Amino acid sequence: MRIGARLVDQGMNGTSVGHVSHSKVGYINRIIKKKRCTRRISRHRALPFSMALQDLFLACRDIFKGPGTVPPTEDVQRLCHILDKMRPEDVGLSQDLQFFKSKSTTKGTPRVTNTNIYKCDNFSLCIFFLPTGGVIPLHNHPGMTVFSKLLLGSMHIKSYDWVEPSHESNGSTTSSELRLGQVKADTVFTAPCNSSVLYPTTGGNIHAFTAITPCAILDVLGPPYSQEDGRDCSYYRDTPYTTNAALNDDLIRTMEDGERYSWLEEIDVPENSQMDSIEYLGPRVIETGRH
Numbered sequence: 001m002r003i004g005a006r007l008v009d010q011g012m013n014g015t016s017v018g019h020v021s022h023s024k025v026g027y028i029n030r031i032i033k034k035k036r037c038t039r040r041i042s043r044h045r046a047l048p049f050s051m052a053l054q055d056l057f058l059a060c061r062d063i064f065k066g067p068g069t070v071p072p073t074e075d076v077q078r079l080c081h082i083l084d085k086m087r088p089e090d091v092g093l094s095q096d097l098q099f100f101k102s103k104s105t106t107k108g109t110p111r112v113t114n115t116n117i118y119k120c121d122n123f124s125l126c127i128f129f130l131p132t133g134g135v136i137p138l139h140n141h142p143g144m145t146v147f148s149k150l151l152l153g154s155m156h157i158k159s160y161d162w163v164e165p166s167h168e169s170n171g172s173t174t175s176s177e178l179r180l181g182q183v184k185a186d187t188v189f190t191a192p193c194n195s196s197v198l199y200p201t202t203g204g205n206i207h208a209f210t211a212i213t214p215c216a217i218l219d220v221l222g223p224p225y226s227q228e229d230g231r232d233c234s235y236y237r238d239t240p241y242t243t244n245a246a247l248n249d250d251l252i253r254t255m256e257d258g259e260r261y262s263w264l265e266e267i268d269v270p271e272n273s274q275m276d277s278i279e280y281l282g283p284r285v286i287e288t289g290r291h
């Protein structure tokens with residue numbers, strides 16, 4: 001991503017996973033390591049395993065068919081059902097970790113951290129850690145279906161879908177780079193809560209996260225971001241829609257009464273989209289042979 005793919009790629013290449021530059025995020029890493037260490041010391045038990053995570057992995061492998069495909073409704077429901085039941089412990093997390101207890105905000109822009117559980121051409125599983133005040137700025141998911149499950153914390157989500165047809169304004173008050181987005185969510189989510197789904201053109205494909213408390217979000221992306229395949233991440237600035245903007249008639253007819261709209265303008269990669277990456281040390285998925 002710039003939000004996802006790059007970090008995920010780093011994870012797959014093993015080039016930077018585990019390097020942590022932010023002290024608070026590093027604390028997460030230490031805590032997770034300590035937890036594993038304790039388990040090892042306490043006895044030679046089997047490696048941590050989560051049936052829920054394994055179920056999720058196997059379902060993803062079954063459901064995601066690659067670029068250009070969107071899972072049918074029954075498969076979306078199957079994945080949601082698995083995700084809805086998942087707990088922080090299924091990916092090695094706990095409310096008791098110091099990161100999630102912290103109430104203070106850090107100086108400057110709080111950095112977001114990500115960790116990669118699994119990635120293949122058809123889908124990826126990753127977790128984002130947002131400290132209080134941390135932001136994943138407004139970004140899109142081109143051609144992707146994305147499941148998000150807030151595992152811990154409280155988070156504000158704002159999301160948009162493009163208003164179609166994608167007419168540009170024809171007046172002098174707006175630039176041709178502006179496109180109209182319809183607000184799909186503008187809500188605070190608090191864990192435990194059900195998962196949410198976005199699709200290539202519906203469900204709030206363009207979204208932003210702002211952490212109200214320290215958060216962990218499990219994301220399932222199908223397919224993952226890929227610059228080579230034309231699924232790079234774009235970022236946007238939103239400006240509330242004003243009725244005095246000149247619009248062509250087709251667009252006015254498309255807009256629905258009672259809905260909220262904003263102008264979305266693509267922007268350069270924002271500074272607060274930069275993330276740290278840490279190694280995933282929770283329960284592993286097991287790549288069993290296909291049936």
Ligand SMILES: [Fe+2]
Pocket residue numbers: 139140141207
């Ligand atoms: Fe996203």
